[in-house]
Amino acid sequence: MDSGLLKPMTNTQQMKVQSDKNQSPTGDDHMFNQDPGVLVKDSGSESDAGSTDQFREDVKEGLSASPKFLSSKYFYDGEGDRLFQQIMELDEYYLTDCEYEIFSLYKQDLLEQFESNCDRFHLIEFGAGDAYKTKVLISHFLQKKAGFVYNPIDISSNVIRSLVEDLGSEFPGLSIDPLNLDYFEAVEEISRKDTCKKVVLFLGSNIGNFSMEEAVEFFTGLGENLQKGDQILTGFDLRKDPQVILAAYNDSSGITRKFNLNLLKRINRDLDADFDPEAFYHYPVYDPLGGAARSYLISRKQQEVNIKAVPMLVKFNESEPIYMEISQKYSLDDINGFAVKSGFKQIRNFFDNRDYFTNSLWEKL
Ligand code: AVI
Numbered sequence: 065m066d067s068g069l070l071k072p073m074t075n076t077q078q079m080k081v082q083s084d085k086n087q088s089p090t091g092d093d094h095m096f097n098q099d100p101g102v103l104v105k106d107s108g109s110e111s112d113a114g115s116t117d118q119f120r121e122d123v124k125e126g127l128s129a130s131p132k133f134l135s136s137k138y139f140y141d142g143e144g145d146r147l148f149q150q151i152m153e154l155d156e157y158y159l160t161d162c163e164y165e166i167f168s169l170y171k172q173d174l175l176e177q178f179e180s181n182c183d184r185f186h187l188i189e190f191g192a193g194d195a196y197k198t199k200v201l202i203s204h205f206l207q208k209k210a211g212f213v214y215n216p217i218d219i220s221s222n223v224i225r226s227l228v229e230d231l232g233s234e235f236p237g238l239s240i241d242p243l244n245l246d247y248f249e250a251v252e253e254i255s256r257k258d259t260c261k262k263v264v265l266f267l268g269s270n271i272g273n274f275s276m277e278e279a280v281e282f283f284t285g286l287g288e289n290l291q292k293g294d295q296i297l298t299g300f301d302l303r304k305d306p307q308v309i310l311a312a313y314n315d316s317s318g319i320t321r322k323f324n325l326n327l328l329k330r331i332n333r334d335l336d337a338d339f340d341p342e343a344f345y346h347y348p349v350y351d352p353l354g355g356a357a358r359s360y361l362i363s364r365k366q367q368e369v370n371i372k373a374v375p376m377l378v379k380f381n382e383s384e385p386i387y388m389e390i391s392q393k394y395s396l397d398d399i400n401g402f403a404v405k406s407g408f409k410q411i412r413n414f415f416d417n418r419d420y421f422t423n424s425l426w427e428k429l
Pocket of ligand 1: 151268269270271272273312313320323389390391
């Protein structure tokens with residue numbers, strides 16, 4: 065994996081970890097066309113010319129393809145961030161509560177696993193956002209007078225700035241060293257400055273927005289930037305009752321629907337297009353065999369959409385889908401397989417009370 069391909073973007077509202085690859089709408093070989101190792105976040109800004117160029121190219125590619133697709137990494141403009149925040153507060157979207165519960169239950173066990181011979185460890189968080197769940201750990205670690213430096217990593221300088229302000233006032237004793245870099249570069253940079261143990265947090269089942277193959281590439285690439293004994297704690301959403309999973313992506317208040325349709329509005333705004341979002345409907349599905357939740361937007365009628373900034377005229381047949389997102393769900397064997405294939409040893413899986421979700425702790429071999 066070429067971490068040199070990882071380039072920071074600016075002016076982003078909030079970090080969401082996504083693959084830079086587009087997702088094949090068809091099957092388990094889902095991802096294609098781009099470099100699997102590249103971590104990107106949404107640019108969220110019309111003023112970021114480089115990002116708008118990339119957005120235009122990606123929209124052009126996805127809507128010229130058959131079947132059509134759009135990359136879910138572009139969900140997160142300002143409105144997308146607000147909608148995702150609302151999703152995380154929904155009862156149906158159980159993932160956030162599960163991870164919060166795991167941290168509340170196991171904060172001491174986690175601390176014991178994280179501590180090392182060094183007088184401190186680096187708690188590195190990929191896509192820290194507002195660190196809502198991580199604050200449970202930070203608060204406990206400080207209370208226990210643990211030696212650690214918190215390294216939130218976010219490609220958005222705005223996110224980093226407000227997080228540092230917030231944590232500074234909530235936890236005056238916290239040693240915080242934020243990095244406004246892409247993930248692998250940030251890990252490399254921390255290693256260059258300090259040889260103490262690194263613990264990387266990759267939470268929220270963000271890994272689920274990668275295909276299975278990409279996930280292995282991601283973990284392998286991450287391992288190449290870690291030393292023996294360093295650890296990673298990843299949040300994985302587990303396979304469970306298909307109805308519970310489907311409801312998380314088809315909430316009764318329609319927020320997830322708006323979240324998907326918002327990408328069409330973004331294309332209208334940023335690329336001067338004339339999508340009528342109401343002419344599409346949100347269609348999420350869950351495949352209990354492969355464990356993938358996928359969402360589509362379905363054209364309600366035969367229609368044409370003009371995207372002036374590309375420029376392109378996109379023709380839709382009635383009932384034609386646009387593939388929007390994968391949210392992969394995992395078995396414990398899947399998770400163990402990732403660790404083995406990417407050069408880690410599994411230390412322990414931590415579960416919530418319903419066994420819906422796991423935070424899996426691995427050590428670099
Ligand atoms: C960011 N990611 C882990 C979320 C997920 O569950 O795949 C994004 C999301 N899409 C619809 N709801 C939430």
